[in-house]
Amino acid sequence: MTRAATHASLQRLATAVSCVAACLLTLPSAAAPPQTREASWAPSMGVELGYSPERLEVRFPEETYQEDRRLWNSRLALGVDGRFAGRLATLGVRSVSEVGYGFVHHTGHGLLQLTQTALLEYAFGGDFALPFGLALQGGLDTSSSARSSLGVGVPLGIRFRGVELWYRPGFVVPLGSEDEPVFGGERQLSARPGLNWLDFGLRLRLGFLAF
């Protein structure tokens, strides 16, 4: 396969993935004839900081105790940022697929985070844009997979050219729990189900590597 053909295949694949994600936000128009998609794909990199919410639950025959804590985590992320022209000149559609790796500050556990984000983007003032949308996220605790989680986030941000600051509150669902017996009861430690309101980051779109 030639280099050009490989690029073309990659572009088609990325476009397909992105279209599925973008459809989540543009369902009313999904049945309409396909639009001309002037797409631009570029690698992205970012630094991210957020909470890893955890829950410790201890069940005894007569009583159940529960306590939550929020631990800071930080990640470096690499991804692919795709942009599509919207129907309106000021409204664009984006798809961002990212792999992040970092660690939870308190436990020192590795954190592998996979995120697929679909964004609508309102352009203003020439170089500025306000992206907002929906993100699906899987977070794998690489030291204790039982503490892993899935999440749905609502990212909001502001972008200036290729530099974007984002904030993403979301809802977390644990994928398991560390279980062990404790004094006739059971101890469970897991990601805390519920709202995680703190997750933010800085993303750079490497436009000169666009394909």
Next chain:
Amino acid sequence: MTNSNPAGSRPLTRRDFNALGLSSLGVVLGAGLAACGAYPAETGDAYSPWVFPRAGESLEEGLIHAALLASSPHNTQPWTFAYGPKRVSFFVDDSRSLGAMDSLARERHIGLGCAVENLVVAAAARGFAARVDWLPDSATPSWVADVTLTESASASTSDALYGAISRRHTNRGAYLDARPPAALEQALRDQLEDASVELHFLSGARARDFRAGTIDATAAIVDDAGMLDAGHAWWRQTKREIEEQRDGLTLDASGLGALTRFLGKSTGRPSARTAGEYWLEGTRGDQTTGFAFCMLSTADRSSRAEQLLVGRAYQRLHLWATSQNLAFQPLNQMAERQDREETLGLASDFGDRLAKLSGQSRSGAQMLFRVGVPWDRALKSPRRPLAWVVT
């Protein structure tokens, strides 16, 4: 192949990227330099004694190996051992002193009692009954115990207690902060074998008083340069110090988070004052969480024999708690201040508080600790190997 920007913005250029790359490189290099003093937890020969039992050790060596894994104040490991066939002698090493922090050498002897209990548990697991003679020679006060072993079909101990010897660590991190389960107090009492040691289980309002007293006592110690310096002498900051000394307090066993420990290792030895302030902050926070606070007391807290018995009782309780996946942390600040008041002839403040907490007319409080379900597992403390402690 398209390279358009539908939103009309200028892409990040190669020049921008190079600038960012250089900045990032600077950050990474800076972090690398800062990390020069950092080292991984629980690695190196200082932690190898925690591999227990070890093949190739004789009966007596195996039992002393169990003993040296016991609790001791500030991890001073104030013991030496001598042994012969089916006999082990315990000696207190007065050179391993906490100075003004343990001005009556009370905690030092409690540590010896802890070591005896580990040995007795290990002996029973190997089919030997252990007879303990406390303070066998009044002319040699450093000889605190003599243990004679006899094979006994009836000698038995819980495998859980024996298995807990190498898993028992002081956990200085956060515990679930909740009222205790109903059966906990009695379960702890059931572990006590000697009637001269009394357990005071403090929950509710008395736990609040204990917590307030512990914080006040910590603040008093931090303000007492003599005590603070004496305690800080046992701080082991670097990997080299840990490997050379194999004792004392370390960042890894402090209950702090991974990033804080990393930064602490990277930034060099803290002053006694700084370390004390961190300790006070920890005492106000994570280190006073849990189900309950407990005190072990005796009629005469100045009695060496009673101090040794308290050590045995504490070690038994901690082994049992470990077998139940419960955590312990000694919180002896009030008792240490009580001893300091007595030594310096100060008015009794913490002595009175302890007497009130234990319902005694005169405080006999010896060993104070908290119990609970920990959020995180405790990291190991360094240990001196068998060859260093056998004379």
